[in-house]
Amino acid sequence: MNRLENRFSTWRQRLNRAGITNAANEVDLLLETYCGISKTMRLTHPDLLLTEDQIGQIQRLIARREAGEPLQYLLGCWFFYGRRFWVGPGVLIPRADTEILVEQALAQLQGIPSPRVADLCAGSGCVGITVACERPDAQVFLLEVSSQAAAYCKKNKEEWAPRCQMIQADVLCTTAGLEGLDAVLANPPYIPTGDLTHLQQEVQWEPRLALDGSEDGLSFYRQIPLLWNEALKPGGLLAVEIGFDQAQAVCAIFQSCGLVQVRTVQDYGGNDRVVLGRTPGLAPGQIE
Numbered sequence: 650m651n652r653l654e655n656r657f658s659t660w661r662q663r664l665n666r667a668g669i670t671n672a673a674n675e676v677d678l679l680l681e682t683y684c685g686i687s688k689t690m691r692l693t694h695p696d697l698l699l700t701e702d703q704i705g706q707i708q709r710l711i712a713r714r715e716a717g718e719p720l721q722y723l724l725g726c727w728f729f730y731g732r733r734f735w736v737g738p739g740v741l742i743p744r745a746d747t748e749i750l751v752e753q754a755l756a757q758l759q760g761i762p763s764p765r766v767a768d769l770c771a772g773s774g775c776v777g778i779t780v781a782c783e784r785p786d787a788q789v790f791l792l793e794v795s796s797q798a799a800a801y802c803k804k805n806k807e808e809w810a811p812r813c814q815m816i817q818a819d820v821l822c823t824t825a826g827l828e829g830l831d832a833v834l835a836n837p838p839y840i841p842t843g844d845l846t847h848l849q850q851e852v853q854w855e856p857r858l859a860l861d862g863s864e865d866g867l868s869f870y871r872q873i874p875l876l877w878n879e880a881l882k883p884g885g886l887l888a889v890e891i892g893f894d895q896a897q898a899v900c901a902i903f904q905s906c907g908l909v910q911v912r913t914v915q916d917y918g919g920n921d922r923v924v925l926g927r928t929p930g931l932a933p934g935q936i937e
C-alpha cells in the first residue's frame with residue numbers, strides 16, 4: 650500500500666520501536682527533505698500515493714536511523730545560530746551549546762574595527778562562519794586538519810561567507826603564518842579517551858578525531874596557548890569551549906600560560922561552557 654498516511658504510520662512505529670522519541674517529527678523531516686512533502690501536505694492529503702522510488706529511498710533512510718545513525722547525517726544538514734550548515738559522516742554536528750562561544754566572541758569583538766579572527770578545529774565551520782556573518786567587517790581564518798571535515802567547511806563558507814579563508818592544517822603544529830589576531834576561538838576535541846566508549850550511541854557515529862581530547866581531555870587546552878598566544882595581538886582574546894567539568898583545569902592552564910582576565914562563562918543549562926583569557930598588554934581598542 651503506497652498511501653502516504655499508512656506508510657507514515659509504519660515508519661513512525663519503526664522509529665518508535667528503535668527508541669527514538671520524536672519519531673513522527675523525524676519521519677516528517679525525511680519526507681520533506683527527500684520527497685518534498687511537508688507535514689502540512691501530509692496532514693491535508695493523507696491519501697497521497699508515494700512512488701516506489703520514494704518508498705525505497707525513505708525505507709533505506711529509516712533503516713539507517715534504526716541502526717542509530719544521527720538524523721542530521723541523514724538530512725545532510727543542521728542548524729546553528731539560525732543558519733543551515735551542511736554536515737555528514739566525517740564532520741561533527743554543530744551543537745546549540747557552541748553558540749555560547751560565538752556569543753562571547755561577538756561580545757568581546759564589539760568596538761574592534763575589522764577584527765582578525767581564527768577558528769581552530771573548525772569542523773563544519775559553524776563557529777568562524779557565524780562570526781563572519783555577524784561581523785561582515787571581520788577577517789576570519791578557518792583551520793581544520795581533517796580533509797573530510799574541511800570539505801564540509803569549504804562548502805559552508807562558500808554558501809555563507811566566501812571571504813573566509815580555509816586552511817587545512819594541524820593547529821597543534823602550526824599557526825599557518827597567522828599573526829596579529831584579535832581573537833583565537835576553538836571548540837577542540839575535549840572528551841577523555843576513556844569516556845569515548847560510554848558516549849550516547851548516536852555520538853559514536855561522529856568522528857573520533859573531533860571528540861578525543863587525549864587521556865584527560867585537556868591536551869588541546871595545554872597546547873593551543875603555547876603555540877597561539879604568539880599569534881594574538883597584545884590584549885587579544887583566546888576563547889575555548891570546554892566540557893562541563895573542565896573549567897577549573899582549563900582556567901589554571903590558561904593562567905600558567907600567561908593569559909590574564911581568565912574567566913568562565915556558563916551555558917543556558919547552567920554548565921560551565923566557555924573559558925576566556927587575554928594575552929597581556931593593551932586590550933584591542935584600548936587607549937594607553
Ligand SMILES: C[S@@+](CC[C@H](N)C(=O)[O-])C[C@H]1O[C@@H](n2cnc3c(N)ncnc32)[C@H](O)[C@@H]1O
Nearest residue numbers: 743770771772793794795819820836837838859
Ligand atoms: C569538537 S569538533 C568542533 C567542530 C566545530 N568547530 C564545531 O564546533 O562544531 C573538533 C574539530 O577539530 C578537528 N581537529 C582535531 N584535531 C585537530 C588538529 N590537530 N588540528 C586541527 N583540527 C583538528 C576535528 O577534525 C574536528 O573537526
